[in-house]
Amino acid sequence: MLFLAGCATVPSSQKNLAPLYQNENSTLDQESFAALWERRTVLFGQATAGRGPGLLGTGFSALGGPKAGGAGFPMNVAATLIDSLLLESGFQHYSVMLHMSPQEEEEFRQAYRRRYDPANHILIWCDLRTTWAELHLNLDRWTVFIEVRDDELRQYEPVEMLEESQAARPAVMDMLPGIGPGPGPARRQVHQKTVMFCFPRQDLLKNPVLSPKVKSLRLVFQETNDQRTKAEGIWVFRE
């Protein structure tokens, strides 16, 4: 279930998860990888305002430019929090699917750990898209950070950003009637990029960033030169 809440620039998107200590201690016989993925993914930005969850899944905006729709945020973001449960589910999912031998599976796990270091990083996988100019996908334009709320509010910037795919050829989307503006089909060029954001698991004093007391984790994209241009997705940890 997706809830929309108020935000400075565009409506934010929120997902409710179990408290962190439950996520860390849960076993994997409950949900499929796809279901877990879905539950940890928030969609926010360009296309979210006024659309139902079904259409949010399209991830594509009907907005054509900065003034259209009044939202003013140039990107659509699908952000997935890769917590330990999702990570383990992914390992199992692909090892079963590919009939990996125990050795292959261990190498697969190690390769992942080497690449992303989940023991020391909070991992957030982001799919960024825009129907505006490609330059909006340039990460230099954006200040990306997380806000962790427990008894106080703390902010952390990523220690690493791994661009897993470059903004390559734009896809031309044939927007179905009812999704695009106006009665007929509309076509938009969509520029896309995928990034893994790695945030620290510990602060400078070696305290865990995501302690069991944490109530919510907020991922914020804020345009560096115009701080009013801002969008965010929220994971709320609830009993």
Add this chain to the structure above:
Amino acid sequence: MAHSRFLPSGTTLLLLCTLTGLLLLIGCKAQEVETKWSAEPVKVDGEMSEWSSGSTVYFEDPGLQLGLCNDGQNLYVLFRFNNQAWARAIRMGGVTLWLDNSGKKKKDFGIRYAGGPSLSDMQRPGGSEGGGFRESMTPEQQQRLDQMESSRADQITLIDKKANTETSVPANGSGGPAASFASPQGVYTYEISVPLAKGEAFGFGIGAQPGQTISLGFEWGGTSKEDREKMMGGGPPGGMGGRPPGGTGGGPPGGTGGGPRGSGMKSLAKQELWVKTRLASPDGG
């Protein structure tokens, strides 16, 4: 003997449940869709070239485009949307097309097709599945993954609930029905053809003639059969080094918030759409 003026609470509850059920049934009535006559057989390739704009309808809720046409031999179904979560769900668990020649909503005969964009496509920008798993695989594993996915798209499963059978046949139509997937202009497009007459090879066909009213049910999402088997049957071969800590038995079994504890599987929301249609005749009747 005095009689209570009020119904016992259990009876009231039963009445309320019955009324709610009736209201839900009314709400779930199959929508009527026109089937166009096709003078030529439609090539099942997932492309839109043979579908004119007048031969499709758009369902704003849940947000998909549907096209139906038939010739004297086959019913052709076009099913398209641009919801990536659905495309992923179909690739993992398939979309089932239920066919009921009585015009009701029986799920006795169906076709399941699990074609769709490959994982590599989904993980490219624009794909919603990712997480860095593919990036952590060896090139050989990535290749295996691609092959596995393409082979799944080469087959369809014929479901006969009455006979309690599920039969895999090639998706190219050599076994009767055919199915294909493409994404013209980035829209996930599924095309399926089903013989109108019962076939000899698998006894599979709608068992209907032009002019007859039939019902079609589309079902996708939810937990796939594969996932269920995986969950019931345990983990991958070779043990599970590196399981997350816990699983201690004392920990909450909920996994993620909001759901009932210890209630078993939870899944992506299942989607279901039923339409009723009258098969077209060459004279337009």
